[in-house]
Amino acid sequence: MKISTQAFGKTNDGKEVSLYTLENGKMIVKITNYGAIITDVQTPDNEGNLDHIVLGFNDLKEYTSKEYIDGCPYFGAICGRYANRIKEGTFSIDEQEYKLAINNGPNALHGGIVGFDKIVWDATTEESLNNVAVKLTYLAKDMEEGYPGNMKVTVTYTLTDSNDLIVKYQASSDKKTVINLTNHTYFNLNGANSTIKDHDLVVNADAVTPVDENLIPTGDYLSVEESAFDFKQPKSLGLEIDSLADGYDINFVLNKENDPLFAGTLSHAETGRHVSVFTTQPGLQIYTGYYIPEFTGHDNKKYGKYMGVAMETQHFPDSPNQPNFPSVTLSPEEKFEEITRFHFETK
Template sequence: MTRKLLAVTALTTLGFAAAFAGQARAADAQRGNFGTMPDGRDVPAVTLTNGRGVSATVIALGASLQALKMPDKAGKVADVQIGYDTLEGYLAKPEFFGATVGRVANRIAKGRFTIDGKNYKTPTNDGPNSLHGGGKGFDKVLWDVVDVKSGPVSSVTLRYVSPDGDMGYPGTLTTFATYSLDERNQLMIEYRATTDKPTYVNISNHAYWNLAGVGSPRGAMGHLVTIPAERYTPTDATAIPTGQHAPVAGTVFDFRTPRAIGDRVRDARDRQIAFGRGYDHNWVIGDAVTPTTHLMARVFEPVSGRGYELWSNQPGLQFYSGNFFNGTITGKNGQIYRMGDAIVMEPQLFPDAPNQPNFPSVRLNPGQTYKNTMVYKLIIQR
């Protein structure tokens, strides 16, 4: 497999745009509408399409990746993002499908944190903890579409202004989410945010991948995963990190060479697997945000020949193996989503970082710009 992977290079945001400035105009961005909110507001949708059979649809609710279609090794195009066909599903049972999650992605223990000696509380929505920004995080609000571009790189940029006190977080936070698609089958998602008061920020994307295609009975457990990390952060029974960095060597968390997810995802002899009902952990890729992107993971589905390499500037990768799908959600094409039908790879800072002094800081001050860049380098092995 590795001999046939696409060539990879680290890209900064400016370098990403400049790399394609001289290419022919081929990628396209088309505006549409995904439905109407209960209060009467329209939900814009923008579909980015390139000349190689790849398209990505982004909806303004949650600045979410609603669909990503790509061909397999035989040229058959399929959607590789599980979610819903209509707005009603995202409103009734959202499940973070493809969504932008924040202000603080992942978990905060008991929803409590302190900034400059002042205590704050964000709503708990995951047992005793706060998850992905609280009960009404960035995934559940309607973003504004502020820019749509066709050209060598097609893109859509969305904006959300989170007011001071939103979900208990201090400061007015202005966030931009940009999705871009180019002719080399690279999908980039970039988040930028600024604040007018010290606050905590950790924004990521919660795309659910099934490279076999939505509706495939194979699910995602046969996907081969590589994560170039020698450490991960163990958790307690409520998925809050203990603060330790544990070696992956000799454990079910060792993905330094390609392994099928299903090989060890049910091995409850490891307490960590029992806690999460599978993988729902943070892998330590680095110790700080970096100026350029670096490899976070490779994911490959051998039957279809579809895959991707994920690059980001973030130090942590939350890998979730879809452990809590229990057949109660009916999604695209009337498919019932079951345990292991899709996986999530979230580049981010570490879980519960506001309460973990040894973890990279998620603090954002006025005058600073938060940035999370993610590049999905799509693979079609023919």
């Protein structure tokens, strides 16, 4: 196990940013404390060749450029204080209404104009015989981006010797608030040599939360049976993707009764690469990257539409306004903690 630190550049306002490289002798993970972004994951194919299997850049300037910020793909970032959408950027706690920045059509998305994906986190590293870790912390101030409460947030990335990448989220607040944290990594197990249409997906879900024309949940639960959203058995992402206007961008309601942690598996037959997702969170947003801007990423690969699929473990979109959804309220006497584990293997 090995972890190393190097300079990654400066933000537009002059803050120093670092890049942390985690290695276990079989795979490599790179994380920056700007946006708590996973910039790179490298795993071997079935012939032992390492390749970049997530979308990202080798230079901080790419993440802070106007083109990237305007395109807002959130490559590998932590999204918060509230990941996903809140209808019309408005919610109430104890009859007190809060208004957020509108940054996605008529809605608030991924924490606002300057969400957790665009701040510099404090970082420390940990190393042991069986794992290496980066612990990132941030204090979100009361009413930052419109959210109440001074919230201390910790995200810990741990790479184990068994090819697990564990993401642990922790938070506390001095006022009642809402929280929903996710990591927005886009996977392409073929090293971005083709779109993700030739990837197979399994999702441990019998239902999704259907949305309106603005991608806000209706509040209902819709069975995946006989629909394009049925991934209970392995199915190619490309099989029915073109039957959907913008590809897949939907929250799956994970089956907690059968297997409380298993969320899904993404696999690519040609390279033999698999990544399985396990989580304590209730939902899994599958987004196949219809709106990924045209950028040049690792190894000068061209990114764009359908070049990555995000598997975002999280609570459900617009939960503050949906009483039938699992609660996202965090009170001062409570501690928020969720864990997601990505397991990588080659078959």
